[in-house]
Amino acid sequence: MTDRPLKQIHLAAHFPGVNNTTVWSDPASGSHIAFDSFRHLARTAERGKFDFFFLAEGLRLRETKGRIHDLDVVGRPESITVLNALAAVTERLGLAATVSATFNEPYELARRFATLDHLSGGRAAWNVVTTSDAFTGENFRRGGYLDHADRYTRAAEFLGLAREFWDAGEAGVRHAGPQFEVEGRLSLARPPQGHPVVIQAGDSDEGREFAAAHADVIFTRHSTLAAGQAFHADVKRRLAAYGREPDALKIMPGATFVLADTDAEAVELAAEVRRAQVSPQTAIDFLEQVWGVDLSDHDPDGPLPAVDPVPASTLVQGRVRHGDPLATAARWREVAAEKGLSSRELVIEVTGRQSFVGAPATVARQIDEFVQHDAADGFILVPHLTPGGLDDFVDRVVPLLQERGVFRTEYTGSTLRDHLGLPVPERRKPAPDSAA
């Protein structure tokens, strides 16, 4: 630690999403669709000299019990279109869109990201995700037939092909692989960044390997310092096999925060925010996700359901169901019994605890510690309010990070690769009839 220079922190801003982290019931909560909200958050991030602004994706409205989930924010714009508009009202901020490699074709998506990179002067990033569920597939020509295992195979070939399109000059691309057989040339010159920055989100073994092979940034789950260090070490270790240096992949966990004048006030405020995030109805919804049965008659202020969960339930669609429901229920019952919690209090206790809670100095110190101790290279911050949720962080925490000498006071480059310290990739000459 002591004999190496301070690591520089990378920061990104995640537009508040469509899960219960986002508090829509607060009087300060604005529109989730009006362009002004996107403009405000992006400009705030740029005022704070952030690396990039991040948009998630959802291609079908979530459902519970066969009906559209109505308890959280519903509805979002098409990401790349919003980012192109944001390029007009920002100058340096990176612009990252999450886009599925399953429900798009390489030629079109390569062209759309090349366009965003050109029109933003080299600020585009693509968070490559895969989807395989037939539920989402019902909105698309392709349907939803991909096996889970094929998802990363398709994503890897898709991304490789996109890179070929970005690199190809007049000669164009000819590609015949297991997933794609295409031939063509983009109507755009090579993007200013060579290739837009590639982000991979996900912590699975396959996801880590994909990131080590292909990504510039990995968007991971925030956890303890020790878990972060283990993840960091594991992912960085994998890079060598692909001939990549440890610095070539930035590890950026998603993190939430609550700020107040003092640590004690922040703890109080954090509890208030969690109550707003878990309404009585949301508490029941959480129980249903684990139990897999209709609990609409269950009293959120009473104890946990007496019945056991149904493991293979399809009650909930379009959302990831984590872990073994029986084990989760057993653990929740233990916590509830130990602390004497009602169903709603239990859900508040076990879900969505904020990553950083405290006075600005405390939060700045914690963030810096994670980075200096190699548990992360930076964070993708997820505010709980639109559009003002990042204001305090930028006004009160960023200056302290700058004082510590671990965060830029001005942008030194113009492209997102410049901000992340990533070189423009070498132009690769694709072999004729390249295969995956």
Add this chain to the structure above:
Amino acid sequence: MTRPLHLSAALDSPGRLDAGHYAALARIAERATLDFVTLDDSFAAAPQRPDALATLARIAPLTERIGLVPTVTTTHTEPFHTSIALNTLDWVSEGRAGWLVGVSTTEAEARAFGRRPVAPADELWAEAADAAEVAARLWDSWEDDAEIRDTATGRFVDRDKLHYVDFEGRYFSVRGPSITPRPPQGRPVVAVPVAAADLAPDASAAGRARVATAIRHADVVLLDAPDRAARLTAATELRLRSGEHLRILARLDAALPDRAAEERLLAELTAAGTGVDGFHLVPAEPERDLAALAERTAPALRAAGLLRADYPGRTLREHLGLVRPASRYAAAPAAGATDSRTLAEVTR
């Protein structure tokens, strides 16, 4: 002829990939108080150009009133993505989005996707009609007042006001609802290119399919006719078949290298009895020709009472005098509940 003209212009600039260029052109067109600008697109390798919808989204915050109408093709794209991208263009421009429907007819474009062989143009236009149908259903799939934020019941939306579209056609099926709330205009303006020959008795199958798409889905037809007589015949035929709501804008070359060319264009624009609602001007050199249009042609048209001096409305529908449509899924409104603002525009 006392009705003002509806005027639009193409911004197409082969070889230009910089946003500043397109923003500058759109601002000139806005000075000329045109209803909208178009930007063409395809998946061909040439000419060099950026994605059209992205480019118009990029310049939306840099303009205030002018309509933004990109070509978006339907042959190799996902109708769901097309619908939400156009919807989002309407959100970022605060109600100024339109869609010039296009298809991909070439072997080269088909190979770039490798998903299907090239198909006959009449089939591609039938598919385009399905894509337009799905897009419109998805725009309608959120009723305007679906977002309720009811803290008492913990509900952000009233899900009875979100609707599955359940489209099943020959080429694709889409379940819905949209992921994007209903756009400011209700539905972005849909434009379809039609040639006079498409309306002739001996029209090609592709031409007939294009006309069918226009009749069923277009708010605006961009009409390509070789001369004034053909224009009048075609416009009359279109109006007979589609009704009064359709705005027909005739394509007009607008190369304006000198005052003589400007005079000829002005004579063409002010000629009576052409049967159309206005014109879609296609410059040869966009910077030069649009500047001439804004500095001299537009003032001359205003002096003749044929062009408004500013934008009385904010949305593209308002510029075109088109009503904001109710969602097809909404319960019929009570009598007298029609949107009076857009009605005023229409009856102006």
